[in-house]
Amino acid sequence: MSTPDLVLYDEEFQKIKDALGRLRQDSNANVVFLVDKNGQQIAAMGDMTNLDTTSLASLTAGNVAATDGLARLIGEKEFSILFHEGEKDNIHISIVAQRVILVVIFDERSSLGLVRLRVRRATSELDRIFEEITEKAAREKSNLSVEFESPFSEITDDDIDRLFSE
Amino acid sequence: MTFINYAAREINCKIVYYGPGLCGKTTNLQYIYDRTNPAAKGKLISLATETDRTLFFDFLPLDLGTVKGFKTRFHLYTVPGQVFYDASRKLILKGVDGVVFVADSQEARMEANAESIRNLDKNLKDQGYDISVIPYVLQFNKRDLPTAVPSDEMYRQLNIKGEPTFEATAPTGVGVFDTLKAVARQVLMELKKK
Ligand SMILES: Nc1nc2c(ncn2[C@@H]2O[C@H](COP(=O)(O)OP(=O)(O)O)[C@@H](O)[C@H]2O)c(=O)[nH]1
Ligand SMILES: [Mg+2]
Numbered sequence: 001m002s003t004p005d006l007v008l009y010d011e012e013f014q015k016i017k018d019a020l021g022r023l024r025q026d027s028n029a030n031v032v033f034l035v036d037k038n039g040q041q042i043a044a045m046g047d048m049t050n051l052d053t054t055s056l057a058s059l060t061a062g063n064v065a066a067t068d069g070l071a072r073l074i075g076e077k078e079f080s081i082l083f084h085e086g087e088k089d090n091i092h093i094s095i096v097a098q099r100v101i102l103v104v105i106f107d108e109r110s111s112l113g114l115v116r117l118r119v120r121r122a123t124s125e126l127d128r129i130f131e132e133i134t135e136k137a138a139r140e141k142s143n144l145s146v147e148f149e150s151p152f153s154e155i156t157d158d159d160i161d162r163l164f165s166e
Numbered sequence: 167m168t169f170i171n172y173a174a175r176e177i178n179c180k181i182v183y184y185g186p187g188l189c190g191k192t193t194n195l196q197y198i199y200d201r202t203n204p205a206a207k208g209k210l211i212s213l214a215t216e217t218d219r220t221l222f223f224d225f226l227p228l229d230l231g232t233v234k235g236f237k238t239r240f241h242l243y244t245v246p247g248q249v250f251y252d253a254s255r256k257l258i259l260k261g262v263d264g265v266v267f268v269a270d271s272q273e274a275r276m277e278a279n280a281e282s283i284r285n286l287d288k289n290l291k292d293q294g295y296d297i298s299v300i301p302y303v304l305q306f307n308k309r310d311l312p313t314a315v316p317s318d319e320m321y322r323q324l325n326i327k328g329e330p331t332f333e334a335t336a337p338t339g340v341g342v343f344d345t346l347k348a349v350a351r352q353v354l355m356e357l358k359k360k
Contacts, residue, residue, distance in 0.1 A: 006169045007170045008169075008170070008171045008174075013174070036169060036261070037260065038180055038260055039241060052209055054209075054227045055208060055225070055227075058225045058227070062213070062222060065260065069253055151234045151235065151236065153358055154234065155355065155358055160350065160355075164230070
């Protein structure tokens, strides 16, 4: 398959959340979250009441995919940053570790300049974390079955039937 | 690309409904949306034109329950059917885990069905997938119409690998959940191999 599966364990998940939490605080943002390029939310920090994060994740990924397509059409590799300015709230979108989308939602308590600055710092931190994730996945693959037993190796037809009976 | 989150104990999978324009992809999602209890679904998002034609995609997130203690979350997408939206279709196939091909049973749409399957094959290949390997289900929709081609004839023309096949009438829900279940089953069974 073209993209490897993303597998996330507690340790890295916690590190990601810590990094997002710090970014939110340092940039005075309302919400900070991470989405994979296929539209699946990885983690989010901040005030999410009244925010449909699942829809937000899917639309963000669609937005980035469309913008990537536009970039290639005119001969650019990508547009590394997207910024949408509203009357009250603004969205800053950037790519980390080549495969993940970082979204920052902020209002007048912050500024584009501050968000940019802090995003840059958070990006290198997140790059490192995702490198660890990739390495860990590779390790797991190579010493397959030694320690790691997938919980899904035992899935049965009955398990799947049960999903649809509720 | 299945996203397995051991920390949150979640599995996220992406299913794409593919097929020619007006074959009933959006109607499939609409029916699933209408019949799913509110706690298990998110918003149905449609990026459509003013005349209700899908412009970029429809999107429906669905929580199906748990498997082996993991919450299974399916993200259902449809693609725009019209030929000139090929660039969008390609984007939506990124990271796909399973495909439902919705065929229009009307005689007059048989060529459009075949063309759309060829397009799917090509676009999957461009994204690094192989249609003969990826979880795949075939649906014959609009069985209620008098001009519907007999199912065995459609199967002869459209089946590519003996994939599970379902007759459907999407507006009333006939075959809709059977189709979804069949593709979900294949996607989850794929996890066993990993
Ligand atoms: N008679 C009949 N009409 C259908 C059926 N499924 C969809 N339609 C109608 O076909 C039209 C196009 O459906 P839509 O879901 O928007 O197609 P899409 O382009 O594949 O998303 C709509 O008017 C639907 O009501 C079906 O099984 N039987
Ligand atoms: Mg549609």
